[in-house]
Amino acid sequence: MSIETPCDSGQPLACRVCQSELFAKIVSLPAMPLTDDFVSANEPGKAEFLHDIQIFECGQCGVVQNPFDFNYSAYYRDYQYSSGHSGFAQEFMRRYAGVAIDAFAAANGRQPERVLEIGSGDGAQLRCFIDAGTAQVKGVEPSEYLAGIANQAGIDTEVALFDKHILPLGLGQFDICTSSYTFDHVRNPGEYLSVANEMLVEGGILAIEVHDLEKIVKRAEFCLFEHEHTIYLTPDDIQRLAESAGFKVLAINPVPADCVRGNSLIVLAVKVRPALFVAARKPGGNPALLALNAHIQDLTRRIDQWVCDLPEGASVVGFGAGGRGVMTLAGLQHHGRFKALFDSNYKSNVYLTPKTRIPVVGPEDWKQFKESYCLVFSFGYLGEITQQLIAEGFAPSRIHSLLDFY
Template identity: 30%
Template structure:
């Protein structure tokens, strides 16, 4: 781990500008096969003080190999996310006029779910770049050629030499994971053709603040993006941020369009910058208030959990996303509160949650305990409705830990 001292987007000194501190945690996806001591790293957020920037970033940057070499998140385990990627691919193909001769590279391609959608829509020249070997092997088994590596200039140059320029480079929920954004952006420029486009999706800080989505703050996410700093960053890198769309994934994200040449800029860009400034997203006071809202919500949830236990309910969780780790540590919850966590992804089943060491089990566990009084907190809250609908015959309670929305299961 190393501590950032300057802004990743503009280089302004940030070391003395911490605006929010959450409890230190293990790496959010560091699930273990048995309980053991795990290193904890600080979760402090720095706000760039430059009036022309205002980028928010994590102070502690954990080694990428620590975070991603044995990654246990797979995009294809969520049907709704597969559908999102299908719509995404169709939109990009139509916008850019891609066809069977076009070439698409996906950075942080995971199990190849996004590239599979391009192939299914007729764009068959695709290539992934993914550092987690196990996940990359899944992509390869699905017919998606993948380079096992972290993106850097050498990898970019090799891909350019082997396959020629890319018409489209994508990076979905990845541009927030990269410590050296200048190097990564230079690598993207190397891969793109003269009319190529870079499209990436990231969680949108405006939605994080408005929706109190604090649990999306963890060590993989070293950057918390808004549009204003990105416009100036890409301009400095010789590229044009020409459009941005808000999309609903992960509680609220933005899809950003960047060209390697000059483009007409959509009015949506200026509109979002104006709304960010109106929401005071570049003010330290906003994050002081955000911290107070987190503490208030934690108190409410702990009181709710205590009340459920007093009423004779036993507690479990549904979903073991990375954000579970931040929520557990921020709200002082652990294995004394939850007996098990149900998880749809087979990659996490049979393991224990990072630091809190709660066993992760498959959905069949719900049937085993159906005769008992269980309340399931849905830690994968972005899939709350889908999860509840998918287990309509369960007799327990459902609870959203961020909103405290509660639903009675069938027969409860």
């Protein structure tokens, strides 16, 4: 795996959206890992991928971005992350499908018949469309492993990245094009929107979920600045981009806030004209962005301080081996104080976290740590997680949420 840096080839850094040269670096995080690049517990000597993360704001179109292309073909081929097993995630996906179906029906006076999902994983989201009566679904998923699970479960899934190469799958055929945390992984956002437009029928619905840059800035939520994430959008940004690609925005955050994950921005838009992507201008220089790097340093200092201030002899564990846990730990000076990172999707003694080398511990061993303090990184699932920890004997007063530090 590698990062393709334009600097290496002597090229100037260019904006992913409008191709202007990028000058304003707003965040710099040294030696950060990939969120899912766990080190095998049997091979702790093996070096993992570590690279600085640098985030820029475009002075012309205003889009905040990581301009470095991470060469991810090998990574996504093996990518096995799936959040489809939690009851909370299931309920979210049911509602997300519901708002897209309702928006299509309201705009077109009929129920949607064909749904396309980009980055469809193991097919859990498309299953919700089938359960709601959609006749035909199609998934596009770069991970061969996840696409295999989906296909075995009868969810028709193509192993591919979402770019113009998938147009032959059904030009002008789909009623809904949906995605969740995929649009902010693509190299060329204009191409994504144009392709989505071309795959949709007239009046088709584009549903996109990404992380909300406004929340990232407010919380100094640096864990979301990942090698795998290419763009960071505010509600205004995504509206501007969608309109540039022939869509009209119908709703922003149509799913109730208590049903969505930790940092979510959902936009529903309707196709009103053919694709012809031209990036709209919005000058950069947002003062909140200029102060972001200092806010991030303040956040990591406060978490480090909390860890150091725990009572003498107390041990601490983290909860959630997703991107939030892995990246937050990688930004802490005192990550060595964490004795374990809990996650229900993993077994014990198999993985260490990248960079910080903390053992990932599965549910069968949580009891052994019941006297510990626990910092819940995946706070979107805090209710569920707190119940699980209390059932294992953890004291409620020792369970803390990362959200409280934001």
